[in-house]
Amino acid sequence: MHKELAIGIDLGGTNIRIALIDSSGKIKGIRKQLTHAELEMAQILENMADGIIQLLNEQKVKTEDVTSIGLGAPGFLSLGSGVIRFSPNLPSAKETPLVNILKRLTNLPVYLENDANAAAIGEHWVGAGQGVDNLLCITLGTGLGSGFVLNGKVWHGSNDLAGELGHTTLFPEGLPCNCGRKGCLEAYVSATGIVNRIQIALKEGRESSLKNLFEKQEESLTSLIVYEHAERGDRLAREIFEETGRYLAISLANVLNLLDLEMIIIGGQVSKAGDLLLRPTIQGIERRAIRAKYYPIKIVQPKLGDHAGIIGAAKTAFDHDTG
Amino acid sequence: MHKELAIGIDLGGTNIRIALIDSSGKIKGIRKQLTHAELEMAQILENMADGIIQLLNEQKVKTEDVTSIGLGAPGFLSLGSGVIRFSPNLPSAKETPLVNILKRLTNLPVYLENDANAAAIGEHWVGAGQGVDNLLCITLGTGLGSGFVLNGKVWHGSNDLAGELGHTTLFPEGLPCNCGRKGCLEAYVSATGIVNRIQIALKEGRESSLKNLFEKQEESLTSLIVYEHAERGDRLAREIFEETGRYLAISLANVLNLLDLEMIIIGGQVSKAGDLLLRPTIQGIERRAIRAKYYPIKIVQPKLGDHAGIIGAAKTAFDHDTG
Numbered sequence: 001m002h003k004e005l006a007i008g009i010d011l012g013g014t015n016i017r018i019a020l021i022d023s024s025g026k027i028k029g030i031r032k033q034l035t036h037a038e039l040e041m042a043q044i045l046e047n048m049a050d051g052i053i054q055l056l057n058e059q060k061v062k063t064e065d066v067t068s069i070g071l072g073a074p075g076f077l078s079l080g081s082g083v084i085r086f087s088p089n090l091p092s093a094k095e096t097p098l099v100n101i102l103k104r105l106t107n108l109p110v111y112l113e114n115d116a117n118a119a120a121i122g123e124h125w126v127g128a129g130q131g132v133d134n135l136l137c138i139t140l141g142t143g144l145g146s147g148f149v150l151n152g153k154v155w156h157g158s159n160d161l162a163g164e165l166g167h168t169t170l171f172p173e174g175l176p177c178n179c180g181r182k183g184c185l186e187a188y189v190s191a192t193g194i195v196n197r198i199q200i201a202l203k204e205g206r207e208s209s210l211k212n213l214f215e216k217q218e219e220s221l222t223s224l225i226v227y228e229h230a231e232r233g234d235r236l237a238r239e240i241f242e243e244t245g246r247y248l249a250i251s252l253a254n255v256l257n258l259l260d261l262e263m264i265i266i267g268g269q270v271s272k273a274g275d276l277l278l279r280p281t282i283q284g285i286e287r288r289a290i291r292a293k294y295y296p297i298k299i300v301q302p303k304l305g306d307h308a309g310i311i312g313a314a315k316t317a318f319d320h321d322t323g
Numbered sequence: 324m325h326k327e328l329a330i331g332i333d334l335g336g337t338n339i340r341i342a343l344i345d346s347s348g349k350i351k352g353i354r355k356q357l358t359h360a361e362l363e364m365a366q367i368l369e370n371m372a373d374g375i376i377q378l379l380n381e382q383k384v385k386t387e388d389v390t391s392i393g394l395g396a397p398g399f400l401s402l403g404s405g406v407i408r409f410s411p412n413l414p415s416a417k418e419t420p421l422v423n424i425l426k427r428l429t430n431l432p433v434y435l436e437n438d439a440n441a442a443a444i445g446e447h448w449v450g451a452g453q454g455v456d457n458l459l460c461i462t463l464g465t466g467l468g469s470g471f472v473l474n475g476k477v478w479h480g481s482n483d484l485a486g487e488l489g490h491t492t493l494f495p496e497g498l499p500c501n502c503g504r505k506g507c508l509e510a511y512v513s514a515t516g517i518v519n520r521i522q523i524a525l526k527e528g529r530e531s532s533l534k535n536l537f538e539k540q541e542e543s544l545t546s547l548i549v550y551e552h553a554e555r556g557d558r559l560a561r562e563i564f565e566e567t568g569r570y571l572a573i574s575l576a577n578v579l580n581l582l583d584l585e586m587i588i589i590g591g592q593v594s595k596a597g598d599l600l601l602r603p604t605i606q607g608i609e610r611r612a613i614r615a616k617y618y619p620i621k622i623v624q625p626k627l628g629d630h631a632g633i634i635g636a637a638k639t640a641f642d643h644d645t646g
Contacts, residue, residue, distance in 0.1 A: 076613065076617070085617070133481065134480065134481045148581075148582075150473065150478075155473075155582070156583070157457065157582055157583020157584065158456065158457045158583050158584060158585045158618070159583055159614065159617065159618050160583070161580075161583040161613055161614050161617065161618075162581065162582050162583035163581070164580040164581065164613055165580070165581060167580050167613060168576075168577040168580050168581060169573050169576065169577055169611060172569075172573055179613075181610075181611060246495075250492050250495055253491075253492065254491035254492055254577065255581065257484075257487040257488070257490050257491050258471075258485065258486065258487065258488060258491060258578065258581070258582075259471075259478065259480055259485050259581075260479070260480020260481050260482055260483070260484040260485035260486075261480065261481060262481045287504075288492060288504060290399065290484055290487055290490060290502075291482065291484050294399070294408070294482065294484065295481070295482050295484075
């Protein structure tokens with residue numbers, strides 16, 4: 001019999017979100033716990049399994065009423081073997097057989113999906129991308145996550161390494177990126193990139209209402225604070241966001257010229273800057289994307305917010321189980 | 324009954340290639356005639372139809388033994404309606420209903436395909452990409468054509484505008500491109516781009532064995548001549564080809580990081596420079612593509628040469644007819 005409940009998990013560098021989700025994409029119950037990324041992966045997964053059991057208890061649902069677990073994880077994965085190869089945000093994850101360990105701990109089937117792909121699947125299933133065949137969903141957080149839906153299905157590529165927009169090159173000899181390369185888009189437009197760029201400008205002596213904070217507590221600068229100063233009219237902060245939009249537009253227009261997609265969903269903490277970021281992004285895309293001359297390009301914000309990943313992970317579970 | 328012959332056409336800015344091709348991808352007969360791109364499209368298509376009739380006569384094949392015509396055409400197309408919207412290489416093509424006109428002239432079904440996609444289809448069917456599910460096929464000629472095969476099928480995108488690698492941005496404020504934008508990859512790595520870059524270097528006073536030719540007959544400089552001088556050891560010419568490889572690698576690694584493909588086929592006149600171009604291309608890709616760390620990336624030359632387009636166009640015809 002087809003079961004109506006799945007567990008969707010979003011394993012992040014900071015938080016683990018665990019949700020019980022029905023086959024219409026509705027969240028029946030959810031919990032959030034700290035990842036403690038400094039722990040060994042085996043311990044992180046035990047904590048995760050404990051969280052699953054607690055959630056099921058709270059929801060008065062038995063394990064046998066759950067079809068399976070969909071697990072969204074960051075980094076470079078091998079989906080078929082259920083292994084996380086490497087993840088900058090989970091230092092102890094190194095060729096770790098996530099799926100096998102979690103299966104043993106929970107007695108449930110477990111299906112792995114890349115976290116950014118899970119968000120794309122979620123938004124396509126019951127979010128901003130419903131009914132859209134071809135889309136890109138990006139999450140501008142500490143890093144830049146991205147996932148493609150092509151012909152209505154998530155695109156994994158030949159070996160599950162697709163969707164790394166964050167590590168496409170924007171400037172060949174540009175700023176260093178966490179991945180070890182130079183000039184990656186992520187090094188410019190992620191929250192980290194924005195803070196980094198404003199620090200460079202302040203070091204160069206640019207005037208800004210952020211100067212004081214920078215001089216006294218440099219490490220407390222966040223993209224949210226930069227945004228707040230931009231909102232209050234700080235010229236440098238506004239420039240940085242506009243430049244972020246222009247940079248993002250270059251890479252997104254490249255994607256559109258390669259794949260001719262109908263929609264780009266832009267989410268994550270940085271996207272909360274709204275028009276300050278999105279206006280220059282849309283303007284840049286209109287200028288550079290061939291499609292813009294002939295057809296509409298929908299640049300939209302996500303509908304599921306932080307829940308896109310867990311909902312998409314649950315969809316992965318349902319899809320595997322129904323075949 | 325399933326017919327064993329189709330006509331594949333490659334409509335280029337200089338030549339029209341017309342071939343009779345069997346269902347195993349074998350060319351039974353071929354003719355090449357000048358396009359005369361300065362003519363009206365109606366006249367170009369009449370000349371094309373005459374060529375088809377001549378080829379069938381030569382081959383002693385009746386129209387009713389041919390299943391249909393596959394027509395590969397350059398520029399921005401609307402495949403469903405069979406219209407060529409705009410093509411830099413065919414100035415008289417402006418919202419021209421290619422398919423309807425050629426259908427009327429030949430009494431055969433006609434199916435339209437983008438010329439670069441047709442080459443990708445051909446190489447995937449019976450060329451270098453046989454059995455490879457996910458590949459990119461690029462043609463470095465006067466411009467830069469490119470087509471994707473994803474999951475074994477050509478990727479058109481939402482509105483037939485996919486595969487425009489040539490018009491992805493390499494340098495945001497870079498050299499002007501024929502498309503009206505700035506810094507497109509095509510403006511650097513196509514034959515035109517190579518000649519343009521060497522002219523800039525010579526104008527800047529760089530020493531080179533090409534200097535004489537440049538000063539006396541600038542307009543006769545071609546990428547082939549640049550290549551010949553590079554082969555003979557000219558430092559500037561070698562530098563330009565190496566730089567071309569590095570530039571190409573940046574964009575190709577971006578494609579790999581987005582889509583995780585197994586193979587890239589690099590063809591066209593510029594690719595005849597061989598290792599001089601391909602070595603720096605491969606080195607750059609190995610450095611920038613995430614996939615390179617985990618899986619092989621096959622960077623190969625095409626097997627079908629100038630015939631990829633007609634063979635792919637014929638495949639398009641067969642595929643439409645068998646459903």
